Amino acid sequence: MDPALHDLARYLRGVVDESTLTSKEVGSRCGCSDSTVSKRLGGDQLPEWQFVVAVIDACTVGEHRAEDRKRAVRAAWDRAAHSLYRRPSGSSDDPRAMILEAQAETISAQRQLLKVTEELSRAHKQLAKCAQVEFQASQVILVLQIVLTRLSRLISGLTRDRDRYRAEAAGFREELEAAQGRLDNAERERGRAETQLGQAKEERRRASVLTEESRAKIRLLETRLVDADEPEALDGVEIAGLVTEPMAPSPDDMLLDMTAGLDRVQRLLDEQDSDLSRLEAERPTVESAADDVLSDAGARYRSAFADSMTGIAILDLEGRILEVNPALQKMIAFDEDELCEHDVRDFVSPVGAGDWRFHLDLIGEEVDQFRFEGVIHRADGENVRTRCTLSLARDDRGEPQYQVATFEDVSEQYLVQSRLRYQVLHDWLTGLPNRAAFLDRLRGVVGEGGGRGRVAICYLGIDGFKVVNESLGHDIGDQVLVEVGRRLHHSVAGAGRHVAHMGSDEFAILVEGSKEAQNAVDVVERVMQELEPPVLIGDHALSVSVSAGIVERSIQSGTASDLMREADIALRWAKDDGKARWALYDAERDARDVARFTMSARMSLALELDEFYVMYQPLARFDNSAVVGVEALIFWEHPDFGVLGRDRFIELAEETGLALKLDRWLLRTACRDARWWRGMFGDAAPVVSVNISARMLRDPSLVRDVARILSESHLPDQHLQLEFTEDAVTSAADVSLHYLRALSDRGIRLAIDDFGTGYSSREFLRRLPVREVKISELLVHSLCSTSDERPADASIVSALVEFAHSMSLAVTAVGVDTPSQAVRLQDIGCEFGQGEFFGPPLNSEGVAWLLRTGLGLTCTKLE
Numbered sequence: 001m002d003p004a005l006h007d008l009a010r011y012l013r014g015v016v017d018e019s020t021l022t023s024k025e026v027g028s029r030c031g032c033s034d035s036t037v038s039k040r041l042g043g044d045q046l047p048e049w050q051f052v053v054a055v056i057d058a059c060t061v062g063e064h065r066a067e068d069r070k071r072a073v074r075a076a077w078d079r080a081a082h083s084l085y086r087r088p089s090g091s092s093d094d095p096r097a098m099i100l101e102a103q104a105e106t107i108s109a110q111r112q113l114l115k116v117t118e119e120l121s122r123a124h125k126q127l128a129k130c131a132q133v134e135f136q137a138s139q140v141i142l143v144l145q146i147v148l149t150r151l152s153r154l155i156s157g158l159t160r161d162r163d164r165y166r167a168e169a170a171g172f173r174e175e176l177e178a179a180q181g182r183l184d185n186a187e188r189e190r191g192r193a194e195t196q197l198g199q200a201k202e203e204r205r206r207a208s209v210l211t212e213e214s215r216a217k218i219r220l221l222e223t224r225l226v227d228a229d230e231p232e233a234l235d236g237v238e239i240a241g242l243v244t245e246p247m248a249p250s251p252d253d254m255l256l257d258m259t260a261g262l263d264r265v266q267r268l269l270d271e272q273d274s275d276l277s278r279l280e281a282e283r284p285t286v287e288s289a290a291d292d293v294l295s296d297a298g299a300r301y302r303s304a305f306a307d308s309m310t311g312i313a314i315l316d317l318e319g320r321i322l323e324v325n326p327a328l329q330k331m332i333a334f335d336e337d338e339l340c341e342h343d344v345r346d347f348v349s350p351v352g353a354g355d356w357r358f359h360l361d362l363i364g365e366e367v368d369q370f371r372f373e374g375v376i377h378r379a380d381g382e383n384v385r386t387r388c389t390l391s392l393a394r395d396d397r398g399e400p401q402y403q404v405a406t407f408e409d410v411s412e413q414y415l416v417q418s419r420l421r422y423q424v425l426h427d428w429l430t431g432l433p434n435r436a437a438f439l440d441r442l443r444g445v446v447g448e449g450g451g452r453g454r455v456a457i458c459y460l461g462i463d464g465f466k467v468v469n470e471s472l473g474h475d476i477g478d479q480v481l482v483e484v485g486r487r488l489h490h491s492v493a494g495a496g497r498h499v500a501h502m503g504s505d506e507f508a509i510l511v512e513g514s515k516e517a518q519n520a521v522d523v524v525e526r527v528m529q530e531l532e533p534p535v536l537i538g539d540h541a542l543s544v545s546v547s548a549g550i551v552e553r554s555i556q557s558g559t560a561s562d563l564m565r566e567a568d569i570a571l572r573w574a575k576d577d578g579k580a581r582w583a584l585y586d587a588e589r590d591a592r593d594v595a596r597f598t599m600s601a602r603m604s605l606a607l608e609l610d611e612f613y614v615m616y617q618p619l620a621r622f623d624n625s626a627v628v629g630v631e632a633l634i635f636w637e638h639p640d641f642g643v644l645g646r647d648r649f650i651e652l653a654e655e656t657g658l659a660l661k662l663d664r665w666l667l668r669t670a671c672r673d674a675r676w677w678r679g680m681f682g683d684a685a686p687v688v689s690v691n692i693s694a695r696m697l698r699d700p701s702l703v704r705d706v707a708r709i710l711s712e713s714h715l716p717d718q719h720l721q722l723e724f725t726e727d728a729v730t731s732a733a734d735v736s737l738h739y740l741r742a743l744s745d746r747g748i749r750l751a752i753d754d755f756g757t758g759y760s761s762r763e764f765l766r767r768l769p770v771r772e773v774k775i776s777e778l779l780v781h782s783l784c785s786t787s788d789e790r791p792a793d794a795s796i797v798s799a800l801v802e803f804a805h806s807m808s809l810a811v812t813a814v815g816v817d818t819p820s821q822a823v824r825l826q827d828i829g830c831e832f833g834q835g836e837f838f839g840p841p842l843n844s845e846g847v848a849w850l851l852r853t854g855l856g857l858t859c860t861k862l863e
Helices: 003-019 023-030 034-040 049-059 063-082 095-123 126-227 251-307 326-332 357-363 411-425 435-449 465-472 474-492 517-530 560-577 587-608 646-656 659-684 702-713 726-730 733-745 762-767 777-781 791-806 819-828 844-853
Strands: 311-315 321-324 348-350 369-377 383-394 400-409 454-462 497-503 506-512 535-537 540-542 546-554 582-584 612-621 627-638 642-644 687-691 720-725 749-755 772-775 810-814 832-834
Touching: 003 023, 003 049, 003 063, 023 034, 023 049, 049 063, 126 411, 311 326, 321 326, 326 369, 326 383, 326 400, 348 383, 383 411, 411 435, 435 454, 435 497, 435 506, 435 560, 454 474, 454 517, 454 560, 465 474, 474 497, 474 506, 474 517, 474 535, 474 540, 506 517, 517 546, 517 582, 546 560, 560 582, 560 587, 587 627, 587 646, 587 659, 612 659, 612 844, 627 646, 627 659, 627 844, 646 659, 659 687, 659 702, 659 720, 659 844, 687 749, 702 720, 702 733, 720 726, 726 733, 726 749, 733 749, 772 777, 772 791, 777 791, 777 810, 791 810, 791 819
Parallel strands: 546 582, 627 687, 687 720, 720 749, 749 772, 772 810, 810 832
Antiparallel strands: 311 321, 311 400, 348 369, 369 383, 383 400, 454 506, 454 546, 497 506, 535 540, 612 627, 612 832, 627 642
16 A cells, blocks of 8 residues: 555545544535545545545535645645555556656656756855845944934034024124114104204294384384373274273383283293203203214124124115125125125025025015025135025115125035035045945936836955955955955946945946946956956055946836845855856846745744655665665655755755754654664664764764664664765864764764765775765766766766775665666676665655565665
8 A cells, every 4th residue: 555645545534534424424525425435535546636625625614624634635645646656546566567667757856856956056155145244234334323423413513503603693683673773762852852942942933023022012102102192192002912992091000011011921931941941951962862872773783793703794675785794705805895786696696495586585575584505706716605694674664674684604514514425425445435325326316217217236246355354454455445446436437337335345336327238247347357457555466356246127127225135146146156257137046045045934943843754765785676774865845845855955954053953853753763663673674874964963962962862762773874975074074083983883874975076085084984885866867878978977986886895885876766777886886776766765654564565675684
C-alpha cells in the first residue's frame, strides 16, 4: 500500500468516523453510493479532490472548521498525487518496474528544482547589507540632528535680534505718533489763544471808538452850553444815547450825569485794556509752551529718525523720497540730495513673494502696512538684502498724508542662512550635493514631470573602500572620496545631470530626460573610464573602481523612494557579481529576492507551525542493490511557495540564526524514526544519515547535543551518520576537528558531502576521522548526458574515487538517476549510490513499508 495514500485514506476515514454518519449517508451527500465511498477511502487509489472536498463538507459542522480541514488535507493529497512510488492503476505488479517508472518521471522535476535553487542562491547577503545600510543611515540622521540643533539655535538668536529691532522701531513709531499728537494739541492751543487775542483787540478798538464819540459829543455839548442863552436849546438833544426831555434838569446836572456815564465807559475801557495786557503778557508763555512741545516732539522724532540703526525714508503718496535718515544713506551709499525726489522703486526691488502691487493697495487704503523681502541697489553696484516695511501716515481727518518706509539690513542673516542651507544640502567633505539634496531634486523631477518623460539613477559604490580605510587610515580614505567626487563631477555634471555624495563610499547620478537604459549605461561606463587612472595621494598610487546599480524607467512608474530602493538593490547585485561592474534593475529578480526575504521572515514561525517535514532517500550498493542506509532530507511546506528543499532555505537559516534549531530538529526527528525502524526490524534497520550545517559544526555544544538526542531517542551511536561539506569543516578547521574526533570516538559515522567541490588538501583529509565521501551530484549528472557530458567529467570522477580509495574511504555517488549512470559509476569504482535510480525520498512509514515488503532489496549492515 502507498504510504501517502494510506495517510490520506486514514485521515478521511477519521473525518467520517468523527461525524457518526454511515457510509450510505456520506454517499448520498457526496452524490455516489456507499460502496463507492468505501472503495475510495480504502487507500488503493487516489480519490479525486472534488470527492475529498465533498466528504469534508458532508462530515464537518462549521464552515471555518471545514476550511481548516481542507487546508490540512490538501498537503497530504498533493503528496499522494505526486508520490511516484505508489502503484499506478493498471501497472505491472513488479515493484522494481514501479520504482524505475517513478524514477523517470521525477528526473525533470528535480532538474528544474536545481535550476531554481541556483537562481535564488545569489541573494543570501541581503539582510546583512540591509543592516549595514541602516547603521549608516542612523549615523547620517545623527549628524543631521546635530546640524539642525545648531541651526535652530542660530535662527532663534537671529529671531530675537529681529524682534528687538522691530520692538525698537515700533517704540520709535509710537513716540513719533505721541509727539505728533502733542504738537497738534499745541497748535490748537496757540490757535485758540490767537483767536482770543484778536477778539480782545476788536473789543478795545470798539471801546476806543465809543470813547472818542462820547468825548466829541461832550465837547459839542459844552460848546452849546456856553453859547446858549436859553435852556430850551437843549431840548431834544441826544447825549450819550439819552434824549433830553423838555423841561429837563439844569445843564449842570446834565453835565454831571454825562460825566458819570463817561467815567463808567472809561472804567470798562480800562478793564478791557487790563485783560488785553494780561493776554499780551501770557502770549509769550503760551507760545513758549507750544514751542517746547513742538521742540520736544521734534527732538524725539529727530533722535529716533537720525539715531535709528534701521533705515527710514519718508515718502510722498506717489513713492517719491522726501527725506532719509543716516542709516539708510549708509545702507544705500547715496547722499540725501541724490535720493530725494527719486522714486523708492528705483533703489529697491522686491524678491521672493514680495511685489510692489501691494503699494497700490496701501495707497488705496485697503491696507495700512505691508512687509516684503527686498534688495537695495547700492551706488557702488553691490546689493544689500533687506526686510522692508511700508506704512501709511494719516492727518487729523484720517486722510493719507505721507508714507514711512523702514529698511532692516538682513544681509548677514541671509548669508548665514544660505550657508547653513548649503551645509545641510551639501557634503562637507566633497562639496557635492548630499543625499537630502539629491532626494529633493529627484522628488522635484518626478513631481514636475507630471507622469511624463523618463528618468535614470546610477547608484555607485567604491569597491574595497573599507580596506583602504582600515589599511591606510581614514585620512587617506577621505582624500580618495574627494578625488572620486571631483572626477565624477568633471565627467558627468551638465544639463539634466546631477551628481551627489550619498554617504560613506556611495555616490549617485541623476539623469533627467533619459530616452532608454543605454543612456544611463553610457554615463556609468564614462565614469568607470574616468576612474581608471590611479589616485595619487602622497606616496600611494591607488587603483579605484566602482560598481554601479542602474534603474531607468518612466516617471509615472513609481515614486522617488521606489527609484532609490531599486537603484540600491541593483548596486547590491553589481557588488555581489564582482568588482567594476554595473547591473540593471530587474523587477523579476527583485521579486525573487523579496520572496527569499519573506521566506526568512517566516522561517521561525514555520518551525513552530510544523511546516517542516522529513523524507528519507535510500542509499544502496551498486553491486547488489542492497539498502545500506537512508539520508534524512528536510523539506519545508511553505503556504505560498509550495514544497521547498533544503538547498532553498539552509543559507537563509544560517543568516537568520535558525540553522542550529533546524539541525537539532532534523537530528531529533531522524533519530526518533530510526529508533522506530530499529524496534520493528532490529539490526536490519538502516543507518540514518543527517546533514549538519557549518554553523552547527562550529557550535561548542555539538557533541553534547548529539549525545543528548541519541540518549533521548534510545538510538545506538553506530546507527547515526553525520554529513558535512568540505567548506563547512575548513572554515573552522581546528575547532571542527576537535568536535569531529569526539563524535567519532563515540562510534558515530562521519561522511564528507559534495566531495570534489571544495579545496581541502590530501593532508587535511587524512586528519579528518571520516569513513565515507559522497561525490557531488553536479559531477554525477554530467555522466551519460547526451548534451553535457565531457571526457574530462569522467576523468574527474575517476580521480576523485581513486583519491578516496587511496585513503581507505568508501565512495557514494549522489544523484544517480538513470541505469546508464549507475553502470558508469560502478565501473569507475563507486561502492554506493543514492538517487532516483534507487528510489525517491520516502516518509518514515514509506521506509518501513519498503523494508517490510523488500521489493527485491536486501538491507545490509553498512561497514
